[in-house]
Amino acid sequence: MSNSLWHWRLSTPKRGKKTMENKHVYRLQGLSCANCAARFEKNVKSIATVKDAEVNFGAAKLTVIGEASIAELEKAGAFDGITVIPETERKEQKAAPFWKKKTNVLAAVSALFLLSGFVAAHAVGETSLAAILLFATSILVGGYHLLKTGINNLVRLQFDMKTLMTIAIIGAACIGEWKEGAVVVFLFAISEALERYSMDTARRSIQRLMDIAPKKALVLRDGKEYEVDVKEVMVGDTILVKPGQKIAMDGVVIRGESSVNEAAITGEALPVAKTSGDEVYAGTLNAEGALEVRVTKRAEDSTIAKILHLVEEAQAERAPTQQFVDRFARYYTPAIMLIALLVAIVPPLWFDEQWLTWIYRGLTILVVGCPCALVISTPVAIVTAIGQAARQGVLIKGGAYLEEVGKLKAMAFDKTGTLTTGTPEVTGVYPVSHINEKQLLQIAAAIEKQSEHPLASAVLSKAEQWQLSVDGMEIREFRAMAGKGAAARVNGTMYYIGKPSLFSHLSLSETIHTKIETLQKQGNTVMLVGDETSVLGMIAVSDQLRPSAGKVLQALKKLGISQTVMLTGDNATTAHTFAADLPLADVRAELLPEEKLTAIHGLQKQFDRIAMVGDGVNDAPALAAANIGIAMGNTGTDVALETADIVLMGDDLEKLPYVIRLSRKTLRMIQQNVAIALSLKLLALLLIIPGWLALWMAIFADMGATLLVLLNSNLIFGTPFSFGGTI
Template sequence: MENKQVYRLQGLSCANCAATFEKNVKAIATVKDAKVNFGAATLTVIGEASIEELEKAGAFDRIAVIPETERKDQKAEPFWKKKTNVIALISAFFLLAGYVSAYAMGERHIATILLFAASIIIGGYSLLKTGLANLVRLQFDMNTLMTIAVIGAACIGEWKEGAVVVFLFAISEALERYSMDTARRSLQRLMDIAPKKATVLRDGKEYEVDVEDVVVGDTILVKPGQKIAMDGVVLRGESLVNEAAITGESMPVAKNVGDEVYAGTMNEDGALEVRVTKRVEDTTIAKIIHLVEEAQAERAPTQQFVDRFARYYTPTIMLIALFVATVPPLWLGGEWLTWVYRGLTVLVVGCPCALVISTPVAIVTAIGQAARQGVLIKGGVYLEEIGKISAIAFDKTGTLTTGIPEVADIYSFSDLDEKELLKIAAAIEKQSEHPLASAILRKAEALQISSDDLQVSEFRAMAGKGAAARVNGVMYYIGKPSLFSEAIHEDIRAQIAREQTQGKTVMLLGNETKVLGMIAVSDQLRENAASVLETLRNLGISQTIMLTGDHETTARAIASSLPLTDIRAELLPEEKWTAIQTLQRQSGRIAMVGDGVNDAPALAAADVGIAMGDIGTDVALETADVVLIGDDLEKLPYVIRLGRKAMRIIQENIAVALLLKVLALVLIVPGWLTLWMAIFADMGATLLVLLNSLRLLRLDGISKKR
């Protein structure tokens, strides 16, 4: 088994630094592979490496490496106390002193030059060291561009310009670090949700222990006003628990004996004793955090394009700068100093800071914000697809309906009475995981009908049709009417039609020769289903389609009060998959909303698979591209708005970054743009991109229309 270690990173300042750090870690002899997640600020190492070796690999950017399992508090260092920012302030002091000296003694005076040189060396030491190393290795990034520009400015006597460039570049880097930290804060808030300590009951006494030391089966005490430290089941007590930290839903949920509770949720008004069911690394909130981190690492197609573009962009800028610096003096009679200066200005303008971060900062912000709202988006690619969908298909049971069916009617067509029918049905359905099976078992339990005395064998499930089993030596079948198509008399068909017209799902119970009885089950529409579909229509979703395996009459009865554009019923799982492909050809990009289990083929076929993931449902977290963690359909319009806004912001960021570059390049040729103006323009573009991306933090709640 491979030796895999995950670390959290502090001080990771930029995407280029992340790439350099990853390359340095991979160069360690005992490391087989390494991957840096810039968005989540994590490092995954395959192989062996000490903390000292890893921090040495990141020394160029002063990266601190902390094991993922280490729960120590990571206090945020004040902006003005960060070492890089202190160095920038010292550099600024010498820059200001240089200006004073220039005013008093002139720009060419030795004292003035020394002050500007000190500003360059102090403020740009790290930049120049990295840039020169890159130049030797023929690696061209923003550090290389800035290094050539600063050294070139000094060589042609433009010490003041070089010092200003170093100072403004330091400010630009500080702003980028600050904004990325702000974007990551949504994930950090998720990580801070669950308590680090738990009160464990052992031998009648209370012990406060680290959550890492709590084992499955322990009993923890949660007092009113405390957060629940671990996932578990209530053993004693009753209370209201606020699950907003995980689901985004502020209304507290009543918890009684036997109910599940989740780490990070708030116990409001009663003491609870909870039996722990999961280790700290397996809790629902831990899984969500892990998936969010993975999502932030996954690049959207737009980001992949930007990354490919940036690889060619920087060498192209260097060639343009060389062209500007040499062609006019060599062939057009221009002055060397003037055109070399303009060539250096091209290098500064070409710094790709704004372009490189235009996409990742928006994606990190959007995915982190969505997680806080109870929506898990599993990658930038899905965020981008969400913004493009024009149609949404819905499963019926558990999506548009509550998914908790109840037995409404039982009819006997034989000498068996209703209780005997229910007893046989319960004996078969004990082996099934279908929602309708649970309805039968709940009804049997409510009527205190036990099937434990029946011998059941040869159980088999028939996908999309029903189930069969031998009960006390007799083969029975239970399922859709189509399972018994040849054995249904006209009077039974009439009864089936009446039940289905009322929106009930009909199951028939029979043996190998005849139908013995009928069980009608009803499922209630979600209260907000109609309003959500109406909101989606207002958002411009042109088609909303119901795909269900239920009978068409039942499906139409359920859908009669919903603003759906199409209903497709009596579909097997593979037919839902085919329906999604057909809809894609007709309507373009389509999302599928289902329960993450029965709808797996359709979720996989859709451009975006969205699961109604009741908290704690591992299957939903694993199978879908997007998970509505709290099983809340009202989060769907929020997802659409977020996807569209994120893509709009990414497009705006790329446009701003490129247009400002082009404009600046045009202004360089006539000499209207100086070195310091060039980096000021670059810093402005970076700042605009960052601030624009952070607008995603303002998209909150579920009631807005757009």
């Protein structure tokens, strides 16, 4: 069961990821709003040679399945001035200053004509030709793109916020309210600029993750240094990293010693000592010593590149709240148009009221009903939260997981590598047969040489310490037995190493049983070594609790995670020895991978939602089955990145309370944003009926709602001034 589920998790596309051939990915510049993203996606899909397309608004990226030229794609986005750049193109994408952007310049020119119109209206009257021409020019300059898009939408019977604004502006002009129309255009331009600035800020904060990796590397060839582009560096090349430089590529240190600041990957500011054989990552900072590094991954496959890709994918994932808001907005816009129409025609037709007065109020409803703030309320909060988490060394793979983790009431933990450091050491070698300690350890090392289990590394490390080599031994027929141990034919004899239960078919002496119990009570994991007929001896291995484990579990309880459970494949005595120092509600030991899976299903029935925290390798079935799978990133980064919903890149358990607080804060923020957007609109609608709200005041109210939503979600995220509070 575990093997099949493990294969499924690695091979199945996650969350709708495009896996078809002929896929092309592009970065987008000029993408201004969520509605524009949806329309652009629809336009691209309508290209005859395109099979499918997907726009990631949060990351400003386009994925195309099929063939389409850059010109065709830019034509599809011409309505919003979208520029399309192939993702593989590493040319600098310099953002124009806020005041130099064409739309903002046009808004400023529009404002000048608007002010001139006010001066003319004061001097010669609002209905004078001079004032009307100035207001009309202000509308045309500032609202050209808006009106062009809105009219096209009307022709196609597509109704969005620009359609509402277009009807309102044209309607205002038709009833002689030129000043009102000009003010609406100007305030809408400001609102759009604020929204665009906010999303650009969020996107740039994510793009900086990629920019921290150097674009050039010093490659050593024939004893000489060559500076080359990282795209030209191949796996197996050796690069030189001097003190104070950033490491350009993922690799393994082959010469030199230094300390490296890995905050870009793990979020941990303290430097990590590196020497020969240690892994290093692109984008991390080499502190004091020169390092020679053998490259193990191409630039596009580096850990930092994968992190960026996963974060951008996460931003495209729609959280449940966002899905609800999107569905609501589809009905909301037509409903607002219907209400505006009824307000405009019912009082004059049935109650003999003034047509101009009620048409004006109907137009005001169209303006105040603009769904800008509502549509932006969720994605901007999700994008910002995921980006902030990434900078703290926590990868959250989508808004759905960000929401879900804040609702957890129970959390299960693997022991080895999760609650413990995951670097066990051999504490004793005990022969019980005719062989001595060195011979027993050498046989164990020969079996474990091909194993990837954490305990295998402890055996091999001890053998190296004792200067025992297995190079001259004939090792064949190795096989791993999930949850039990391993076996191999060494120099012609089949040997086994694993749990005592692996040897249950043999009659173990009372002495062996007593010794096993004694070692286990001391917190050791005991592995027996034997052949097909007898036990040759035992090896005791002990792990260490993470220093932060107890503190983290206490913090989780304070946050309402009432049930914390240890699920381990280790023996019960060892598990309970470790658990004695931790505030755990339950300990379940001696579990095979499929038994961990069963335990997760049982806990789900009991507590509804549960997270599983593991190392991303042997915990794969449980990680897949849990509502939220949380992997420790350093112990097998590639696997962790693939399998889990949340990854702690620095293996830092203290990030768990942080993620829960971040989730809850984001949920509060989204709720606040929706409440702000809807309550201000409802208030404005109530003020329109008695005629207390002018057309320009309606757009000001809408702009105010958008501004409050953006401030709450992004511009001051994480400061004491944010409505959501600090994390």
